[in-house]
Amino acid sequence: MAESNLDLFIRVAEKASASVLQDCDTVFAATYISEHLTGTLLLPHSPSLQRLGIQDTLAQAGVNLVTGDVRQQAAAAGGGLTGANFGIADTGTIVLESTDEATRLASTLPEQHFVLLDPGKILVDGIAAVAPLRALHQRDARNFIAYITGPSRTADIERVLTIGVHGPKQLHILLLPGISDDPLEN
Amino acid sequence: MDKKRNQLYRTQIDQALATPKLQQALHQFGDTYLLARENAFAGLDFEALRTDISDMKDKVRDNLEHYLDEFCRNAEAAGATLYHAASAQQANDYIAQLAVTKGAKLVVKSKSMASEETHLNDALEKAGTRVLETDLGEWIIQLAGQRPSHMVMPAIHMFKEEIAELFGKETGQEEPAEIEHLVEVARQQLRQSYLDADIGITGANIAVAETGGIALVTNEGNARLTSTLPATHVVLVGIEKLVPTLEDAAKIVQVLPKNATGQLLTSYVTWIRGAVPSGDGTKDLHIVLLDNGRRTLAASPNCKAALNCIRCGACANVCPVYQTVGGHVFGHIYIGAIGIILTAFYHGLEHAAELVRACIGCRACVTVCPSKIDLESIILSLREQVGDAEGIGAGKALVFRKVMRNRKLFHSLIRAASLLQKPVTRGERTIRHLPLFFSSLTEWRTLPTVAEKPLRDLFDNLPQQVEQPRYKVALYGGCANDFIYPELGIDLVTVMNRLDIQVSYPKEQNCCGIPALYSGDKETAVEMAKQNIDALLKDDPDFVLTTCPTCTIALQRDFVEHLHDNPAWVDKARRLAAITVDAASFIVNQLQAADRFEGLPGPERVTYHDACHLKRGVGVWQEPRELIRATGAELVEMEHADRCCGFGGSYSFTSHPDISKNILNDKLKDIENSGADCVAMDCPGCLMQIRGGLEKQEKKTRAVHTIELLAERLKTKS
Numbered sequence: 001m002a003e004s005n006l007d008l009f010i011r012v013a014e015k016a017s018a019s020v021l022q023d024c025d026t027v028f029a030a031t032y033i034s035e036h037l038t039g040t041l042l043l044p045h046s047p048s049l050q051r052l053g054i055q056d057t058l059a060q061a062g063v064n065l066v067t068g069d070v071r072q073q074a075a076a077a078g079g080g081l082t083g084a085n086f087g088i089a090d091t092g093t094i095v096l097e098s099t100d101e102a103t104r105l106a107s108t109l110p111e112q113h114f115v116l117l118d119p120g121k122i123l124v125d126g127i128a129a130v131a132p133l134r135a136l137h138q139r140d141a142r143n144f145i146a147y148i149t150g151p152s153r154t155a156d157i158e159r160v161l162t163i164g165v166h167g168p169k170q171l172h173i174l175l176l177p178g179i180s181d182d183p184l185e186n
Numbered sequence: 187m188d189k190k191r192n193q194l195y196r197t198q199i200d201q202a203l204a205t206p207k208l209q210q211a212l213h214q215f216g217d218t219y220l221l222a223r224e225n226a227f228a229g230l231d232f233e234a235l236r237t238d239i240s241d242m243k244d245k246v247r248d249n250l251e252h253y254l255d256e257f258c259r260n261a262e263a264a265g266a267t268l269y270h271a272a273s274a275q276q277a278n279d280y281i282a283q284l285a286v287t288k289g290a291k292l293v294v295k296s297k298s299m300a301s302e303e304t305h306l307n308d309a310l311e312k313a314g315t316r317v318l319e320t321d322l323g324e325w326i327i328q329l330a331g332q333r334p335s336h337m338v339m340p341a342i343h344m345f346k347e348e349i350a351e352l353f354g355k356e357t358g359q360e361e362p363a364e365i366e367h368l369v370e371v372a373r374q375q376l377r378q379s380y381l382d383a384d385i386g387i388t389g390a391n392i393a394v395a396e397t398g399g400i401a402l403v404t405n406e407g408n409a410r411l412t413s414t415l416p417a418t419h420v421v422l423v424g425i426e427k428l429v430p431t432l433e434d435a436a437k438i439v440q441v442l443p444k445n446a447t448g449q450l451l452t453s454y455v456t457w458i459r460g461a462v463p464s465g466d467g468t469k470d471l472h473i474v475l476l477d478n479g480r481r482t483l484a485a486s487p488n489c490k491a492a493l494n495c496i497r498c499g500a501c502a503n504v505c506p507v508y509q510t511v512g513g514h515v516f517g518h519i520y521i522g523a524i525g526i527i528l529t530a531f532y533h534g535l536e537h538a539a540e541l542v543r544a545c546i547g548c549r550a551c552v553t554v555c556p557s558k559i560d561l562e563s564i565i566l567s568l569r570e571q572v573g574d575a576e577g578i579g580a581g582k583a584l585v586f587r588k589v590m591r592n593r594k595l596f597h598s599l600i601r602a603a604s605l606l607q608k609p610v611t612r613g614e615r616t617i618r619h620l621p622l623f624f625s626s627l628t629e630w631r632t633l634p635t636v637a638e639k640p641l642r643d644l645f646d647n648l649p650q651q652v653e654q655p656r657y658k659v660a661l662y663g664g665c666a667n668d669f670i671y672p673e674l675g676i677d678l679v680t681v682m683n684r685l686d687i688q689v690s691y692p693k694e695q696n697c698c699g700i701p702a703l704y705s706g707d708k709e710t711a712v713e714m715a716k717q718n719i720d721a722l723l724k725d726d727p728d729f730v731l732t733t734c735p736t737c738t739i740a741l742q743r744d745f746v747e748h749l750h751d752n753p754a755w756v757d758k759a760r761r762l763a764a765i766t767v768d769a770a771s772f773i774v775n776q777l778q779a780a781d782r783f784e785g786l787p788g789p790e791r792v793t794y795h796d797a798c799h800l801k802r803g804v805g806v807w808q809e810p811r812e813l814i815r816a817t818g819a820e821l822v823e824m825e826h827a828d829r830c831c832g833f834g835g836s837y838s839f840t841s842h843p844d845i846s847k848n849i850l851n852d853k854l855k856d857i858e859n860s861g862a863d864c865v866a867m868d869c870p871g872c873l874m875q876i877r878g879g880l881e882k883q884e885k886k887t888r889a890v891h892t893i894e895l896l897a898e899r900l901k902t903k904s
């Protein structure tokens with residue numbers, strides 16, 4: 001039997017050095033984050049995360065949250081938490097519409113990036129991803145859309161692959177079934 | 187030719203060759219790259235993907251203004267400011283002026299080859315703005331005061347110890363030469379600058395007409411920071427980066443990382459359209475669309491395909507010349523095969539004049555290019571242009587124009603050479619040492635002598651007894667077979683007779699013209715094409731056989747190209763192309779006679795060297811292997827069987843003997859490691875090179891043409 005999109009996504013994302021956690025719920029996600037996070041957590045606005053009420057769960061788990069004006073505190077934060085619009089299986093990629101500046105900061109500056117993705121929103125490949133990519137372009141006049149595959153990396157010194165250069169050093173993808181079925185939201 | 191420029195270039199080659207560590211690193215990279223690339227494309231049809239990209243890029247190039255308009259309209263609607271820069275200078279002036287207007291003290295940059303092309307950093311520094319490269323490789327070379335030696339991995343030529351020293355100067359303390367540590371130093375050193383910078387400058391891998399947005403394909407995350415944190419974002423992008431739709435962009439994103447480094451996808455692909463939110467307002471987004479020779483390139487009938495390049499850098503990765511001397515020698519700003527072409531158009535033909543001759547013509551790049559660019563042919567046509575502009579050298583011009591075009595004169599001179607060489611040959615078939623200033627030619631390989639009697643003189647006396655000839659076949663010997671290795675022609679007759687084929691040798695045939703063409707003298711090449719077409723078609727043969735793949739390409743392809751707009755000749759050229767076939771393929775495909783060699787005395791361990799022009803020019807590599815196996819020999823594959831042997835005709839004699847020697851040594855090592863007793867090949871040029879190298883190093887392994895091997899077996903049997 002052919003590998004499912006989900007299995008393919010997990011296999012390839014892990015190969016790209018992302019950590020992937022399956023079958024999470026809100027409490028598990030909050031606990032996981034609190035256990036792995038060093039420092040404060042940037043939490044930019046995200047519809048799916050808001051519906052989940054993850055902010056409160058995180059606070060209960062003792063996570064030190066930064067909301068609101070993220071820009072001032074972004075550089076000092078330890079991690080960022082975002083949703084994801086959808087995933088791409090054959091490259092193990094998460095797609096994050098991040099036109100909102102806070103979302104961008106949360107996913108670029110800190111050393112850790114935590115992502116909550118609904119496993120039902122995984123498309124097979126980059127060609128299949130064009131439809132939602134175009135829909136996002138049609139919905140918004142201006143866009144900043146990120147395909148993120150594993151943590152930041154470089155091979156610029158002696159061609160040796162080294163994880164974590166300017167962007168996040170860790171990418172944690174937590175799969176939460178049922179949090180969103182709309183690839184246009186994250 | 188410019189003497190001073192040439193001397194400087196020679197010195198650079200010598201320096202590069204004196205750095206074995208660099209060569210070793212580039213060779214290793216070439217090997218790991220090919221493996222990673224193969225894995226990345228597993229399950230995908232590379233040929234189909236690249237045909238798609240090539241067709242799409244053709245369409246864009248031929249309708250450039252249309253897509254440019256569409257892009258600009260959409261980008262402007264999304265709040266971007268567009269600037270059309272006709273030249274590097276205009277682009278730099280615009281960006282420097284912007285920096286001045288903004289009172290910018292610090293600019294952070296992510297990697298952009300276009301900005302290397304225009305020397306943007308210099309322009310900004312002159313305007314009083316500090317520029318900081320944030321891509322790790324770019325930062326390293328900025329600190330070292332150098333230029334990139336690879337388009338994707340700019341600091342591939344540097345080693346961790348040198349980098350630790352550079353970083354130590356920045357941090358004011360000693361930095362250990364450990365890669366992970368050095369990467370962390372870069373992170374810490376550059377971090378604050380993203381926050382402090384007034385302007386962020388990026389390139390763009392793709393510009394999408396449909397949306398008016400760009401895509402950045404990156405790994406480190408610095409481009410995301412550069413385009414996010416500063417209030418102003420400048421995108422410097424060459425107009426060739428346009429694609430019509432998001433689907434087209436997705437196709438490039440699918441192929442680019444796989445072909446560049448063997449990654450399935452880079453860590454980040456960032457799609458940016460318009461002035462996005464930034465701080466309390468919106469980003470000031472400027473898109474500078476760079477021409478700087480691109481429209482001229484788009485209009486060049488012979489070179490325009492080079493504009494389809496998506497800058498994956500693969501053409502350098504697989505290039506034996508690049509692996510031998512690196513990108514600082516084999517490149518100007520852009521490096522490798524594509525670099526030669528872009529240099530000619532973006533920086534001027536004079537900067538490419540040496541480089542066009544540095545290509546050995548092995549076509550390794552052509553097979554990996556995701557835009558299906560025939561880099562070798564374009565480089566050849568540039569060589570013609572340089573030849574026209576600068577002359578091809580008085581000596582060569584005399585030989586080609588006055589001598590080679592006059593077959594009788596040419597041939598009588600070769601005969602005279604056979605007599606003149608007597609004092610140094612000591613009666614042997616190879617020359618081990620040449621006197622005086624010719625001595626460098628035999629330092630690293632022996633050279634075959636010019637035969638006492640050429641094939642053309644021997645041919646009529648060959649006993650050919652074929653009762654019922656199956657086909658009328660003419661042999662096209664080419665210079666090597668005729669004058670250097672006549673025994674190869676005799677062996678071919680032996681083999682063919684055994685397969686019931688009678689062979690004729692049309693005496694009016696002349697050199698195929700490739701040496702003239704490769705040296706930039708097309709006129710002579712065209713003249714030779716005509717002479718050969720007449721000679722070979724005269725008796726209306728069913729097939730014309732060749733033993734040299736370079737000749738095969740000339741007969742099958744080049745003659746038609748030379749004469750395609752000459753109505754008196756084009757049909758004849760096509761006819762000759764249609765009936766020309768290399769000897770091994772003829773036996774396997776037309777005669778289906780491989781099994782006739784079965785059961786002959788063996789066994790020997792034979793390894794096979796793919797001649798560049800046979801495998802990548804003619805598309806033949808299985809047939810000779812089938813024949814070798816058929817003889818009962820054990821075929822053992824060497825590593826890099828299809829890597830160039832370094833011959834390249836005059837490349838190894840006059841233009842780049844030192845590079846040639848190094849590439850040959852790689853080949854000899856691979857042959858030795860295969861453990862074979864014999865290396866077979868289907869090209870007299872490779873034979874000259876490899877046999878010469880093996881003999882000089884006194885190796886036991888012998889080098890043979892596949893046809894010789896077959897004839898040998900037949901003779902031992904009877």
Ligand code: SF4
Pocket residue numbers: 494495496497498499500501502524551554555556557558559561
């Ligand atoms: S010419 Fe082809 S192989 Fe070379 S960089 Fe461009 S796309 Fe890549």
